[in-house]
Amino acid sequence: MFTVYVYVLDTLADWELGYVTSELNSGRFFKKGAQRVTLKTVSASKKPIRTMGGLTIAPDCLIDDMAVSETSVLLLPGATTWNDPKHSAIIKKAGEFLSTGATVCAICGATAALASFGLLDHRPHTSNGQGFLEMVAPGYKGQSFYVDKPSVSDDNLITASSTGALLWAKQIIEHLGVFGADTLEVWYEYFSTGKPDRFFALMQTLPSSNEN
Template sequence: MITVYIYLLATLADWEIGSVTAELNSRRFFRPDAPQLIVKTVALSKEPVKTMGGLTIIPDCTIDEIEMSEKTLLILPGADTWSETQNAQIIQKTSALLSKGGSVCAICGATVALANAGILNDRPHTSNGNGFLEMFCKPGSYKGQNFYINQPAVSDGNLITGSATGSLMWAKLIIEKLGLFKPETLEAWYAYFSTGKPEHFFALMQSLQQ
């Protein structure tokens, strides 16, 4: 059983995780033999968290309850509050999870938190454009410039990073990492939602019948 945890913090950028959470929950395009998974929200406590869009979410569990294994995937959304000290606990958990072979998927502001912790110093990654991490990280904490890739989203084994405008590609890489869609379904899904062209919708529907 794969467990996907979505970290909740104040001002969470709702739209950045929308594509991936919708597919993980609905399972509407999963291949018949897709691995079993469960999705849980996680936070410092079980107190309600308000997103940037004004939605209130009650966490399913706390950080201490995260299962540390190769079958764990942790999603770190963007937010305006990543610099607050209480988020240090999830970053420590992130580092430990990566060392155990689990997967971490960070987007937008969450990449700053990873960079500040040195996690991006020696791994291919992306963020919100060249110079963004240097601008927002603590002086001297980020040394991964040579590993920065100027793409909407980047996968490096068990670490997937995305920019604020790369949430759809980031979602595609997460779905691919989890092995949830058939390859042709995933390609048609991404093509349709990134272009809106009807031929990709029909290809998506057809892929489900094969």
Template sequence: MTTVYVYLMNTMADWEIGYCLAELHSKRFFRKDAGEISVKTVSISKEPVKSMGGLTIISDMTIEDMQVNNDNVLILPGSDRWSESENFPILEIAKRFLEAGGLVAAICGASVALANMGILDDKKHTSNGAGFLNMFCPEYKGTDNYIDKPAVRDGNLITAAATGALEMTRLILEYLDVFGADTLEHWYAYFSTGNANAFFAMMQSLQK
């Protein structure tokens, strides 16, 4: 079984992980033979956190209970508090995930946090526009590996811009291999365009 850990923190950008959480939790479009997925929220404590959208959330577990291995996944949402020391432990865990072969997906402000640790220096990655990481990360040396796209995957690392939530979700679903290829293509087409034909094609793909 694969456990997908979603880190919770104050001021987290709740919409940036919305697509991913909805699909991984509901499993509504999973292929019939998809592997078992468990979604768990984690935080530094069991104290409630308040998202940027005003949601008050209590995590399922603390970071001490996480299992770091090559089967599991860690998702880091954007926030304006990544520079606060209380969030540094999850960044060390993210580094351990990458070393163990587990997937790490970081969006918006979380990509800045990884850049500050030097994790993005030698991996293809993206963030909130060319020059953004140079502005906020004095030690950043990954300019040559920056790709100006909404979301980028390099091995077991996914990074995304603040506007790349849908694209990040697509890459995570592709990595986990829980959607059929046709279903994923039509899912992305529907949610990125609103074209009803893509929705009907997606539903038909589930019958194959």
């Protein structure tokens, strides 16, 4: 079973998590036999946070409660509050995740937090632009590994720009292997184009039974 930890912090960018959390939590397009996925919100304290969209989220657990294994996944969303020193604990945990084979997925401002701790210096990655990382993470030294794409998957590290949420979700789902290959491709086509025929094609890729 995969345990997906979603780090929540004030000003969290709601839209960046929507695609991936809704699909992993609902399992509505999972293939038969897919591993179960449990989502848990995690934060630096048990104090509720307020998202950029004005929603209140009460964390399920604290950073020290997180289990680290190859079936652990950490989602780090964008926010305007990443420069608060209290978030250094989750970035340190992200380094532990990466070194032990667990998966770290960061988008938008969270990529800058990783860059500040040197976690992007030697691995292919993306963000809101190479200049963005140089501006907000002065110690950043990963320029030669920067890839100018909306989302970049490098083994157990998946990074994205603020406009790459859909592709980021696709790459995370692909990494976990919970969708059939055909389902994933048509799912991405439908949500990126909005074409009605892609919706019906998506339905046709699903198993006839609702059992996973």
